[in-house]
């Protein structure tokens with residue numbers, strides 16, 4: 125495994141997204157033993173970058189990591205997120221990045237994760253009711269106190285990134301970025317490069333779609349967010365299958381799997397990018413982590429960069445309203 129720097133934070137260039145172990149997908153939260161084995165296997169393979177959030181569960185995913193990382197905490201760069209649970213009463217799925225809410229959130233996350241510091245603490249979504257300067261100032265205080273090492277944003281727009289960075293350096297922005305979701309390339313990525321901020325692509329496998337393993341959606345169980353996701357619904361889903369087919373073609377040429385190709389394409393976009401593919405299965409973490417060794421040819425990269433545009437938005441209407449792009 126190779127390692128890169130997100131600003132001054134060194135991470136494995138392939139991380140592990142832990143969300144699906146507890147939340148959001150078919151069979152999430154059903155096999156803790158396999159989830160823990162997956163985390164430990166990732167670490168054996170050199171993965172040091174683990175991603176979670178307060179809202180995953182809510183809380184269950186951080187609790188799972190707390191158990192899994194007992195005695196191994198120092199081997200990982202642990203990233204979590206605040207701002208999607210309002211502790212003042214409104215509860216989960218309510219944006220609140222006020223300083224008071226962050227102070228409550230951080231203590232809960234530290235306790236669940238079983239640690240005295242969070243390596244990378246992201247605002248999960250920009251809170252329209254709190255000036256970003258106040259949020260950045262609150263995180264800067266946590267950094268001064270040693271509870272947090274580095275500050276991140278997620279799905280923030282250009283103006284927010286600049287304003288936050290002016291208060292306290294932003295180490296990384298986590299946004300959706302993959303072969304079928306490339307919206308950040310035009311305006312966000314150049315800003316990140318100008319300011320020396322790392323990029324952490326979430327859903328680098330297109331929520332599993334780019335792996336080619338999803339040919340129908342009737343296997344999604346209740347609670348799987350893809351049920352309502354426009355790209356996985358009706359006509360859009362059928363049209364999108366050709367994208368997965370084309371990734372498969374390149375995978376055959378490259379002697380790799382589609383998941384590995386999707387990750388290798390992201391890695392080829394720069395040494396300031398560390399994707400966090402999500403899985404709760406040992407055999408898939410082995411497959412995904414091995415993408416570090418896949419070098420795509422220029423022709424293959426061009427072929428992948430020219431894939432047809434995906435049909436359907438990446439989020440539901442409610443989800444889209446929380447994005448700043």
Ligand SMILES: NC(=O)c1ccc[n+]([C@@H]2O[C@H](COP(=O)([O-])OP(=O)(O)OC[C@H]3O[C@@H](n4cnc5c(N)ncnc54)[C@H](OP(=O)(O)O)[C@@H]3O)[C@@H](O)[C@H]2O)c1
Pocket residue numbers: 140141142143144149175176248278279298299325326327328329330331332333335337383400401402403404405408411412
């Ligand atoms: N900042 C944000 O707002 C935000 C939003 C969403 C996610 N995230 C973070 O990003 C991480 C990754 O995103 P994601 O999990 O939504 O999407 P993803 O990484 O694109 O895809 C995960 C899905 O692909 C499947 N999968 C993984 N490896 C595979 C392989 N080699 N072959 C076939 N299927 C495979 C997983 O199933 P199995 O688990 O069953 O293997 C899961 O259903 C999350 O875990 C979370 O930490 C952040």
